[in-house]
Amino acid sequence: MALMNENYCNLKESYLFSQIAAKVTTFTAEHPDKKVIRMGIGDVTLPLAPAVIKAMQKAVEEMATKETFRGYGPEQGYDFLRDALVKYYETAGVTLAREEIFVSDGAKSDCGNITDIFSDANTILVPDPVYPVYVDTNIMRGRKILYINGTPENGFLPMPDASIKADVIYLCSPNNPTGAAYTKAQLEEWVTYALKNDAVILYDAAYEAFVTDPAIPRSIFVVEGAKECAIELCSLSKTAGFTGTRCGYTVVPHNLKRKTADGTELSLNKMWLRRQTTKFNGVPYVIQRAAEAVFSEEGQKECQEMLAFYRENAKIMMDTFTKKGLKFYGGVYSPYIWLECPKGMTSWAFFDYLLEKLAIVGTPGAGFGQMGEGYLRLTAFGSREATVEAMARIEESL
Numbered sequence: 055m056a057l058m059n060e061n062y063c064n065l066k067e068s069y070l071f072s073q074i075a076a077k078v079t080t081f082t083a084e085h086p087d088k089k090v091i092r093m094g095i096g097d098v099t100l101p102l103a104p105a106v107i108k109a110m111q112k113a114v115e116e117m118a119t120k121e122t123f124r125g126y127g128p129e130q131g132y133d134f135l136r137d138a139l140v141k142y143y144e145t146a147g148v149t150l151a152r153e154e155i156f157v158s159d160g161a162k163s164d165c166g167n168i169t170d171i172f173s174d175a176n177t178i179l180v181p182d183p184v185y186p187v188y189v190d191t192n193i194m195r196g197r198k199i200l201y202i203n204g205t206p207e208n209g210f211l212p213m214p215d216a217s218i219k220a221d222v223i224y225l226c227s228p229n230n231p232t233g234a235a236y237t238k239a240q241l242e243e244w245v246t247y248a249l250k251n252d253a254v255i256l257y258d259a260a261y262e263a264f265v266t267d268p269a270i271p272r273s274i275f276v277v278e279g280a281k282e283c284a285i286e287l288c289s290l291s292k293t294a295g296f297t298g299t300r301c302g303y304t305v306v307p308h309n310l311k312r313k314t315a316d317g318t319e320l321s322l323n324k325m326w327l328r329r330q331t332t333k334f335n336g337v338p339y340v341i342q343r344a345a346e347a348v349f350s351e352e353g354q355k356e357c358q359e360m361l362a363f364y365r366e367n368a369k370i371m372m373d374t375f376t377k378k379g380l381k382f383y384g385g386v387y388s389p390y391i392w393l394e395c396p397k398g399m400t401s402w403a404f405f406d407y408l409l410e411k412l413a414i415v416g417t418p419g420a421g422f423g424q425m426g427e428g429y430l431r432l433t434a435f436g437s438r439e440a441t442v443e444a445m446a447r448i449e450e451s452l
């Protein structure tokens with residue numbers, strides 16, 4: 055008899071963004087005349103940068119001739135992309151070895167897959183509100199999960215304290231969903247906590263490219279000691295509009311080691327390599343060439359222009375909310391604005407109100423955890439026209 059992983063029974067019926075998509079599909083079917091503006095899932099709208107397209111086209115051509123065709127590539131990524139990432143990390147003030155970087159099809163997959171190398175006996179610490187993937191992937195493994203609250207009082211940046219007993223810690227900065235970003239001093243506290251407790255931090259840096267303030271770290275590895283206690287997950291989805299193209303990377307430092315029960319030393323880098331070579335066949339060559347182009351001089355310039363465009367959308371949104379006297383967070387180091395629901399509405403009530411009355415889709419804060427109740431997340435990834443139109447609807451009718 056095949057026994058099932060009954061931990062799945064402990065999950066919510068569907069993944070947050072699937073649930074929202076289903077609601078929107080029903081709404082559009084019932085109101086075909088309404089122009090729905092999607093500010094829910096953080097999906098980009100600008101096309102890939104010209105330098106990226108050029109590199110992709112060249113790679114496609116290479117696949118068309120016998121001499122340059124490529125079959126299986128290295129599971130951990132081609133050297134050309136890993137070397138480009140080593141250089142990119144230098145711009146964030148971090149020195150890495152090529153072998154510490156693993157190319158993947160995105161941070162979401164790695165976020166779930168990385169759970170493979172940790173024992174199910176670990177206690178997991180997640181900030182609340184939080185990207186639901188951290189929670190759901192650990193529920194799937196039946197792990198004990200502790201929450202640490204993000205509140206307006208702590209700027210949605212919860213900090214460790216000695217009473218917390220956790221083994222694996224998820225941090226996301228700039229944060230999804232709140233847009234808050236840790237300072238270096240705050241990350242130092244987390245690293246100190248992790249080193250003291252032999253814990254490992256899983257640091258999600260998917261929104262690092264939005265940081266323009268040199269005082270805000272783009273990588274946890276700027277903190278001394280982080281290479282002994284942290285894994286960093288990153289993605290080109292938001293950095294370069296790769297949400298549909300799929301490419302990300304995970305950094306597992308050589309110095310990150312933990313002991314087995316009998317005292318044998320384990321290298322997490324070697325474990326992850328073993329995991330990836332066994333369960334993953336790598337990212338397509340064409341996509342890795344496109345990703346390499348993101349880090350070229352031309353690619354960086356073009357991607358920065360895209361980010362500036364989204365920042366301007368965020369500004370337009372923040373100006374409207376300020377004008378309307380609505381309270382909000384984020385929008386500066388991230389494409390997300392974390393809006394306090396007006397008139398004491400719950401987040402699903404506000405979601406329904408926006409959809410039904412204004413045909414605007416947001417993401418209810420409650421979907422990110424208990425502490426998200428009373429908030430709604432809106433993204434700045436829309437077109438300019440849609441962003442302006444959504445703000446006009448809000449200005450007029452909210």
Ligand code: MLT
Pocket residue numbers: 094095096097162185230291
């Ligand atoms: C989000 O909207 O939170 C993100 O786009 C989801 C993701 O990156 O998987």
